[in-house]
Amino acid sequence: QVQLVESGGGLVQAGGSLRLSCTASGLTFRSYVMGWFRQAPGKEREFVTGITWSGGNTDYVDSVRGRFTISRDNAKHTVYLQMNSLKPEDTAIYYCAVSFPAWTVVRGERSYDFWGQGTQVTVSS
Secondary structure, three states: OOEEEEEOOEEEEOOOOEEEEEEEEOOOOOOOEEEEEEEOOOOOOEEEEEEOOOOOOEEEOOOOEOOEEEEEEHHHOEEEEEEOOOOHHHOEEEEEEEEOOOOOOOOOHHHOOEEOOOEEEEEEO
16 A cells, blocks of 8 residues: 655745655555645645656646755655745645656646645745
C-alpha cells in the first residue's frame, strides 16, 4: 500500500518562505509522477506543480511560476516544494499525490492514484 506523508506547513508572513516535503512509502515502481495540489477555503482543489520520476520535466500553474520550485530525491522517495515570496492567496491545504504509471506531468487530479493527508500553509498579510 502506497502512503504519502507531507510535512513542512505552517504560518508565515507574506514574502516569506516555506519548504514542504512529501515522503512516499510502498512505491515499487519507477515510472511515476509526483504532484502538489492545494485547496483554499471555499475553493476547489487545484494543481500547483508536478515532476516526473527523472526530474527532467516539471509543470507549474501560472500563479506560482517563478516563486515555487519542485524537486525530488528518488533515493528517499521524497518530493519537495520550495515556496518563496509567499502571498496571502497561497493560503491553503497542500496535498502531494502520485500518479503511476506516468511519464508526463498532468494537471487533472483524477490522474493521481494516491494522496497524502495534506498540510496547512497559512500566509499572513
